[in-house]
Amino acid sequence: MTPPVVDVLPAIPALILAVTGLAVLLAQAFTPRGQAAPGAPFSLAGLLAALVAVYLLAARGGGDLGGTYVVDAFSLYFHALIIGVGLVVVLLSPSYLRATGIDRGEYYTLVLFSLVGMLGLVSCRELVSLFVSLEVMSVALYALAGLHRARPESQEAALKYFITGAFSSGFLLYGIALLYGASGSTSLVAVGAALRTPGPATAALATMGTGLLLVGFGFKVASVPFHMWAPDVYEGAPTTITALMSAGVKAAAFGALLRVFGQALPALAASWQPAVAALAVVTMVVGNLGALAQSNLKRMLAYSSVAHAGYLLAAVVAAPGIGVEAVLFYLVAYAAVNLGGFGALAALARQGREPLSLDDVAGLASRRPALAAALAVYLISLTGVPVSAGFVGKFFLFRAAVNAGWTSLAVIGVLMSVVSAYYYLRVVVAMYMREPLGEDAWAPVPPSAGLALGLSAAVVLALGVHPEPVLTWARLAARSLL
Amino acid sequence: MTLQHYLLVSAALFALGVLGLLTRRNAVNVLMGIELILNSANLNLVAFSRYGTGNLEGQLFAVFVVVIAAAEVAVALAIVLTLYRLRRTPNLDEADILKG
Numbered sequence: 161m162t163p164p165v166v167d168v169l170p171a172i173p174a175l176i177l178a179v180t181g182l183a184v185l186l187a188q189a190f191t192p193r194g195q196a197a198p199g200a201p202f203s204l205a206g207l208l209a210a211l212v213a214v215y216l217l218a219a220r221g222g223g224d225l226g227g228t229y230v231v232d233a234f235s236l237y238f239h240a241l242i243i244g245v246g247l248v249v250v251l252l253s254p255s256y257l258r259a260t261g262i263d264r265g266e267y268y269t270l271v272l273f274s275l276v277g278m279l280g281l282v283s284c285r286e287l288v289s290l291f292v293s294l295e296v297m298s299v300a301l302y303a304l305a306g307l308h309r310a311r312p313e314s315q316e317a318a319l320k321y322f323i324t325g326a327f328s329s330g331f332l333l334y335g336i337a338l339l340y341g342a343s344g345s346t347s348l349v350a351v352g353a354a355l356r357t358p359g360p361a362t363a364a365l366a367t368m369g370t371g372l373l374l375v376g377f378g379f380k381v382a383s384v385p386f387h388m389w390a391p392d393v394y395e396g397a398p399t400t401i402t403a404l405m406s407a408g409v410k411a412a413a414f415g416a417l418l419r420v421f422g423q424a425l426p427a428l429a430a431s432w433q434p435a436v437a438a439l440a441v442v443t444m445v446v447g448n449l450g451a452l453a454q455s456n457l458k459r460m461l462a463y464s465s466v467a468h469a470g471y472l473l474a475a476v477v478a479a480p481g482i483g484v485e486a487v488l489f490y491l492v493a494y495a496a497v498n499l500g501g502f503g504a505l506a507a508l509a510r511q512g513r514e515p516l517s518l519d520d521v522a523g524l525a526s527r528r529p530a531l532a533a534a535l536a537v538y539l540i541s542l543t544g545v546p547v548s549a550g551f552v553g554k555f556f557l558f559r560a561a562v563n564a565g566w567t568s569l570a571v572i573g574v575l576m577s578v579v580s581a582y583y584y585l586r587v588v589v590a591m592y593m594r595e596p597l598g599e600d601a602w603a604p605v606p607p608s609a610g611l612a613l614g615l616s617a618a619v620v621l622a623l624g625v626h627p628e629p630v631l632t633w634a635r636l637a638a639r640s641l642l
Numbered sequence: 643m644t645l646q647h648y649l650l651v652s653a654a655l656f657a658l659g660v661l662g663l664l665t666r667r668n669a670v671n672v673l674m675g676i677e678l679i680l681n682s683a684n685l686n687l688v689a690f691s692r693y694g695t696g697n698l699e700g701q702l703f704a705v706f707v708v709v710i711a712a713a714e715v716a717v718a719l720a721i722v723l724t725l726y727r728l729r730r731t732p733n734l735d736e737a738d739i740l741k742g
Contacts (some may be wrong), residue, residue: 288703299671299717306721315725316737322718323734329714330679333707334656337700344695346703386692394741405669625645 170223170231173210173599174279180206181272188265190583199268228286237637238282245408248612252503255606259509274300282415287346288637292410305397317396324389332376338369351424380413384446387466394462403502407495442471448576475557478564484638486556493549500538510603534617539584648689655682669722
């Protein structure tokens with residue numbers, strides 16, 4: 161018997177990140193006490209190498225790792241997005257970690273490991289690797305949320321994130337077990353084929369399994385009514401990690417959701433589409449109304465990320481087909497603005513204090529004009545004003561919903577976007593129309609964070625003015641899913 | 643013993659796990675609830691593999707889940723311990739700074 165030949169090339173980007181993570185950990189171990197290990201430069205080098213590997217893989221046309229881990233146009237699109245998110249987070253981190261006194265080597269290792277999990281999550285074509293990737297991502301993030309050991313808020317965030325995360329993983333796993341029982345396989349394609357001709361018992365198992373999967377994914381993407389952890393965790397976690405969670409985890413979770421529901425469960429679309437539509441409606445409404453009531457900026461952005469999960473779900477209802485490319489495009493726009501928004505708050509942190517209330521950012525434009533302008537760009541894009549990525553993205557999301565016959569979803573989405581203008585633009589008004597209160601308490605914007613924020617703002621504006629290249633790529637990625 | 647028996651036991655374990663997670667206030671009890679949920683799914687996987695599907699994928703999956711559950715609990719206990727050091731209580735109701 162000859163051992164099976166496995167082509168490991170498709171997993172190279174993830175492997176590079178995992179090895180870099182270990183190298184950062186070792187570098188920390190060999191650094192004398194009291195000195196800083198070169199965690200950020202190592203991580204940046206690893207992430208750039210992984211990005212090159214993704215480019216080479218794309219030129220080679222992707223590949224397949226033993227039928228469980230597939231690198232097609234869909235995974236490559238998400239690979240580029242997730243590694244880009246990682247780059248921005250690592251650029252934002254050094255100054256923030258120093259300002260808050262949590263500059264430790266394991267930070268970068270855990271960030272890289274969670275990125276490995278995200279890469280796996282969007283590439284898995286099989287339910288075992290889906291669950292393993294999900295947990296690789298989540299376990300690293302539980303630890304990262306609680307990295308600030310002296311702050312009770314950070315510990316509380318870690319505990320709440322762990323409990324809801326493990327709870328949702330349990331639902332997801334139980335759903336996977338039922339799908340396995342119904343179809344006799346854990347491969348997405350085989351599950352999809354088996355469910356096309358179900359017997360009566362199989363159909364019941366499959367419907368229950370689909371429901372449980374939806375609950376599990378609902379927690380992961382923070383959709384109402386499974387969102388209650390998000391504001392607390394986003395507020396308590398270190399701000400750079402909040403940026404990673406809101407941009408990276410949401411992208412990876414939506415990637416896995418699209419792949420699982422698109423490849424394994426299209427036969428059950430008639431039963432899950434109304435459920436997803438209902439989730440989308442309550443998520444858009446509750447997310448936006450919740451954000452209205454917030455005075456803490458991190459909490460406000462957390463509710464806004466809940467609301468955006470609702471807009472994205474409205475297009476997931478229209479998947480497969482035009483809905484997928486709309487979701488893919490919007491995830492890029494959404495990642496850029498969230499990295500920017502949370503990143504701007506992190507960049508201003510000084511001596512453990514961050515700007516968290518409207519008063520804290522009052523008059524920011526007169527003292528940090530560039531940063532205030534960037535933050536205004538992100539907030540305008542979140543609102544969905546034309547000539548920003550958010551407008552183009554929302555246009556495609558709602559058009560997908562209308563084309564699929566869910567006009568009511570688009571109407572609610574547009575109405576809620578109008579509501580959202582109030583709490584986003586309130587921040588812009590505070591930055592530009594009010595006088596600064598008291599002394600200049602903000603940190604000077606560090607160069608690496610400035611680069612990261614500038615990049616995010618450039619992506620937002622570029623996608624708003626000229627979305628074609630990314631849109632073409634998203635269309636290609638969506639087609640590889642069918 | 644048929645497949646139905648295993649599925650019933652597994653569903654009962656799952657319900658007990660969810661109940662424990664929602665009603666217990668001690669963090670360690672909540673962790674036990676999470677373990678019950680994961681293991682109820684494991685029982686399902688193994689039962690389906692043995693009586694239903696005729697392949698070993700389910701049993702293989704269960705081994706992965708056991709390993710992951712161990713890693714998860716290691717991190718969870720670390721989080722509970724650091725919170726205990728700050729607050730001197732394992733009671734989840736008292737972790738209530740973040741709200742609104």
